[in-house]
Amino acid sequence: MSRTRSTSPISRTVSRRSLLAGAGAAGAGLGLAACGGGSGGDGGTPESDPDHKDLVMTVWGGEADKIAYQARVDLAKEKFPDYTITLQLIPSENYEQKVQTMISSKTGPDIMQVAENVNVYSSKQQLVPLDDYISAAGLDMAATFGPVGENYRWDGKTYGIPDRSGAMVLYYNKDLFDAAGIEYPTADWDWDTFLDAAKALTDPAKGQFGYGGVGWWPQWFSLVAQNGGAVLDPETGAPSVNSPEAVEALQWAQDLYFTHKVAPTAVDYSNMGPEMGADGAFQQGLVAMNSTGFWAVGGNAGIEGLNWDIAPFFHGKEKAVSAFGSALVIPTAAKNPQASFEIIQFLTSAEGQTPIADLGQDVPANLELQGSDAFLDPEWLEADANLEAFPESADMIFTPKFIPEWNEMQKSVDDAMASFWLGESDAKTTADDLQSRLERVIKPSE
Amino acid sequence: MTVVDAAAVPGRGTVPGPAGRPPRAKMPPHRRKEALLFYLFISPWVIGFLAFLLGPMIFSIYLSFTEWDSFTPPRWVGLENYITLLTDDPIFWKVMGNTAYYAIISVPLGMAVSLFIANLLNKKVRFRKLFRTLVYLPHLIPIVAVALIFQMVFAPGAGPLNQALSLVGITGPNWLMDAAWVKPALILMSLWQAGGGTILLLAGMNGIPKELYEAAEIDGASSMRQFWSVTFPQLTPVIFFNLIMGIIGSFQVFAQVFILTGGGPDNASQMAVPMLFDEAFRFYHMGYGSAIAWILFVVIMAFTALAFATSGRWVFYESEVRS
Numbered sequence: 001m002s003r004t005r006s007t008s009p010i011s012r013t014v015s016r017r018s019l020l021a022g023a024g025a026a027g028a029g030l031g032l033a034a035c036g037g038g039s040g041g042d043g044g045t046p047e048s049d050p051d052h053k054d055l056v057m058t059v060w061g062g063e064a065d066k067i068a069y070q071a072r073v074d075l076a077k078e079k080f081p082d083y084t085i086t087l088q089l090i091p092s093e094n095y096e097q098k099v100q101t102m103i104s105s106k107t108g109p110d111i112m113q114v115a116e117n118v119n120v121y122s123s124k125q126q127l128v129p130l131d132d133y134i135s136a137a138g139l140d141m142a143a144t145f146g147p148v149g150e151n152y153r154w155d156g157k158t159y160g161i162p163d164r165s166g167a168m169v170l171y172y173n174k175d176l177f178d179a180a181g182i183e184y185p186t187a188d189w190d191w192d193t194f195l196d197a198a199k200a201l202t203d204p205a206k207g208q209f210g211y212g213g214v215g216w217w218p219q220w221f222s223l224v225a226q227n228g229g230a231v232l233d234p235e236t237g238a239p240s241v242n243s244p245e246a247v248e249a250l251q252w253a254q255d256l257y258f259t260h261k262v263a264p265t266a267v268d269y270s271n272m273g274p275e276m277g278a279d280g281a282f283q284q285g286l287v288a289m290n291s292t293g294f295w296a297v298g299g300n301a302g303i304e305g306l307n308w309d310i311a312p313f314f315h316g317k318e319k320a321v322s323a324f325g326s327a328l329v330i331p332t333a334a335k336n337p338q339a340s341f342e343i344i345q346f347l348t349s350a351e352g353q354t355p356i357a358d359l360g361q362d363v364p365a366n367l368e369l370q371g372s373d374a375f376l377d378p379e380w381l382e383a384d385a386n387l388e389a390f391p392e393s394a395d396m397i398f399t400p401k402f403i404p405e406w407n408e409m410q411k412s413v414d415d416a417m418a419s420f421w422l423g424e425s426d427a428k429t430t431a432d433d434l435q436s437r438l439e440r441v442i443k444p445s446e
Numbered sequence: 447m448t449v450v451d452a453a454a455v456p457g458r459g460t461v462p463g464p465a466g467r468p469p470r471a472k473m474p475p476h477r478r479k480e481a482l483l484f485y486l487f488i489s490p491w492v493i494g495f496l497a498f499l500l501g502p503m504i505f506s507i508y509l510s511f512t513e514w515d516s517f518t519p520p521r522w523v524g525l526e527n528y529i530t531l532l533t534d535d536p537i538f539w540k541v542m543g544n545t546a547y548y549a550i551i552s553v554p555l556g557m558a559v560s561l562f563i564a565n566l567l568n569k570k571v572r573f574r575k576l577f578r579t580l581v582y583l584p585h586l587i588p589i590v591a592v593a594l595i596f597q598m599v600f601a602p603g604a605g606p607l608n609q610a611l612s613l614v615g616i617t618g619p620n621w622l623m624d625a626a627w628v629k630p631a632l633i634l635m636s637l638w639q640a641g642g643g644t645i646l647l648l649a650g651m652n653g654i655p656k657e658l659y660e661a662a663e664i665d666g667a668s669s670m671r672q673f674w675s676v677t678f679p680q681l682t683p684v685i686f687f688n689l690i691m692g693i694i695g696s697f698q699v700f701a702q703v704f705i706l707t708g709g710g711p712d713n714a715s716q717m718a719v720p721m722l723f724d725e726a727f728r729f730y731h732m733g734y735g736s737a738i739a740w741i742l743f744v745v746i747m748a749f750t751a752l753a754f755a756t757s758g759r760w761v762f763y764e765s766e767v768r769s
Binding site: 120 | 515516517518536594597598601602603623708710711713724729
C-alpha cells in the first residue's frame with residue numbers, strides 16, 4: 001500500500017490513481033490485445049540461467065519512492081557487482097495494468113513489487129514459489145518480519161518477501177487534547193475509552209470532530225477483527241461479513257457518525273473542500289484523531305503549527321490492526337530467479353532496507369531495522385514523534401486474506417456500503433447485502 | 447481505385463470488348479505515378495488502422511467468446527459471457543440503463559443549449575468575439591480538471607450550486623452521493639461543455655446565404671419565424687453531425703464517471719465503458735469486458751442507424767430540392 005493507493009471510499013476523493021488510470025486505459029487495452037496469452041508455469045522452482053545478469057525491477061510510487069528504491073538498488077549493485085539492476089518506477093495508478101501487459105507479453109520484470117493483489121498473479125501461476133530459496137538461504141520469515149511474513153502465502157507456498165510494512169496508527173492533535181483536558185491516547189485504549197475521548201473532542205460549534213472516521217476498509221476491517229469477526233475467513237478467504245461479531249462492529253462504527261456524531265460523514269468532508277479526507281482534515285485541526293498509515297508522518301511534519309503525535313491503534317475485545325505493506329516477488333518469466341532471489345534477500349535485509357528508514361519513505365518490514373534508531377530517531381524528522389508506535393503495533397497486525405478477487409471485493413464493498421456510511425441502511429441489512437455480493441465474486445480457495 | 451475506374455467507365459470513348467466488358471485501359475504513366483503516390487501516402491493510416499484498430503477489434507470478438515485473465519491461455523466458453531451479461535449479471539442492465547439515460551437526456555439537451563448559444567452569439571452584439579471565445583473555452587479544459595471543478599460545484603452544503611439554489615428557497619440535493627441525483631449531476635456537467643457544438647453551429651450560420659434572410663424579411667417574417675424557417679433548416683446538416691457525434695460520445699462516457707463518482711453510489715452512475723474497464727483491467731476478466739464492448743458497439747450502431755434512417759425527413763442539404 002503506497003500513499004497514493006490510499007483513498008478512503010467514504011470520502012470518495014479524486015485520487016491520482018483514478019485520474020491517470022483513465023488516460024492509461026486505452027493504451028493498456030491495445031498493448032494487451034496485441035499479445036497472446038501468457039503461458040503458465042508448473043508451480044515448481046524453475047531453472048535459473050546464470051548468464052542472465054541484466055535484471056529489471058518494477059515498483060510503484062512517486063518521486064520520494066523513486067529516490068528510496070534507487071538508493072537501495074545502488075546498495076545492491078555494490079553488493080552484487082556482476083549484475084546490472086534497472087529500476088522501473090511506474091506511477092501507482094498505472095502499475096497493475098502496466099505489469100499485466102509486461103507479463104502477458106513475456107517481457108515481465110525479474111523482481112516485482114506487489115501488495116494486496118499478490119494472489120492475482122500467484123493463483124495464475126505467474127510467480128515463482130520461494131520456499132526452496134528461503135530454506136536454502138536459511139531465512140527465518142517469522143523472526144525477520146513477524147506475522148507479516150505469512151502474508152504472501154497462497155495455497156501452501158510462499159510467493160513474496162515482505163519489504164514495507166507499517167501498521168495503521170492513531171495520529172492525534174496534542175493541542176486539541178490539551179484544550180479538552182484529556183490524556184493522550186495509549187496502547188491501552190479500548191472502544192469505550194476511545195469513544196469517551198472522541199465525544200469530548202467533538203465541538204460542532206467549531207466544526208471540530210473527535211475522529212476522522214472508519215469508512216475506509218483498513219479501518220473497519222480492523223474493528224471487525226477486534227470484535228472477533230472476519231470480513232474474509234483467514235483460512236479460505238470465504239466472506240463472513242454478516243457474522244454477529246462483524247455486524248456488531250459495523251454498528252459501533254456507524255454509530256460514531258450518526259449516534260455520537262464524533263466523525264465527519266462523506267457529506268461533511270465534501271463540504272470542507274475538494275479532495276478533503278481525514279488526512280487533510282487532521283492537518284487543518286478539524287479532526288482531533290485520525291487512523292492512517294506511516295505516510296501521514298511526513299505530511300503532518302510539514303504543517304506549521306500542528307502539534308501532533310502518534311499512538312498504536314486502540315483495541316476491542318481483541319487486538320488487531322491493519323497494516324500497509326508490499327512485498328517483492330519473482331515472476332515466472334524471470335530468466336534467473338536465483339539471482340532475483342539473492343537481490344531480494346539483500347533488499348529486505350536490515351542493510352538493504354536502511355534507505356527506507358533514512359529517507360522516511362515508509363516503515364521497513366524488517367523488524368530489526370524497525371526497532372533500531374535508524375528508523376525510530378531519523379534525521380529527516382525534526383518533530384519528536386513517537387515512531388515507536390509502529391514496532392509496538394507490529395505483533396497486533398492482522399492481515400485479511402489476500403484473495404485473487406481483491407479488486408472485485410473492494411468494488412463490492414464500495415457499492416454495498418455507500419448507503420451505510422450515509423446512515424441510510426443499518427448494519428445487519430448492509431452486512432447481509434455485502435455478504436451475498438461477496439459470495440458472488442469470491443471463490444474460496446478450499 | 448477511382449483513378450482506374452474513371453478510365454474504364456463505359457461511354458467515355460472506350461470500345462466494348464469481345465466479352466462485353468470494356469478492355470482495361472492501360473494506365474498512362476502519370477496516372478500510375480499518382481496511384482503509387484496515393485498508396486504511399488495512405489499507407490501509414492492503413493497500416494495503423496490494421497494494426498491498432500481492426501486487428502484488436504477482431505481479436506476482441508474472439509476474446510468475447512473466451513474466459514481470459516490475460517495471464518493464462520484463453521479458454522473458449524462460447525456465448526457464456528453474453529448470456530451471463532444479459533441474464534445473470536447483477537448490474538449490467540442497470541449500467542446500460544444508466545448509459546441510455548445519460549445519452550438520451552444529455553445529447554438533445556446539449557444540442558438545444560449549443561443551438562441557443564450559437565444563435566445568441568450570432569447577433570451583432572459588442573464583444574461578440576470575446577463571448578465566442580469564452581463559450582468555447584470550457585471545451586478546451588481537460589475533462590480531469592473539469593471533474594475537479596465540478597466536485598466543488600456539487601458539494602452539498604458549501605458548493606456554489608446548492609448555495610444558489612438556497613437563495614431561491616430550494617434545498618439542493620446531495621448531488622454526487624444521492625442515487626437519484628448523480629446522473630442529473632453528470633448531465634449538468636456535460637452541458638458545461640456544450641460550447642464545442644456551438645462553434646460548429648456558428649460556422650454553419652455564417653454559411654447561410656444572406657439573400658434568404660433578405661427575402662424572408664421582405665415577406666414580413668419575424669425574427670422567430672426567420673430562425674425556424676431559414677436558420678434551423680439550413681443548419682440541420684451540422685445539427686445532424688452533432689447528433690451522431692453526441693450519441694457516440696455519450697454512450698462512451700468514461701472519464702467523468704471514473705473520476706467524479708467511480709460509478710457510485712452503488713452503481714447508480716456506473717456506465718458501460720467504466721464497467722468494461724473494471725471488468726477487463728481491474729478484475730482481469732478480459733473476455734467478459736470484450737463482450738460488454740461488443741454489446742455496446744451494437745447499441746451505438748443501432749442508435750446511429752436510427753438517426754440516419756430518420757435523417758431524410760429533417761436534414762436538408764443546400765443543393766437539395768424538396769417537393
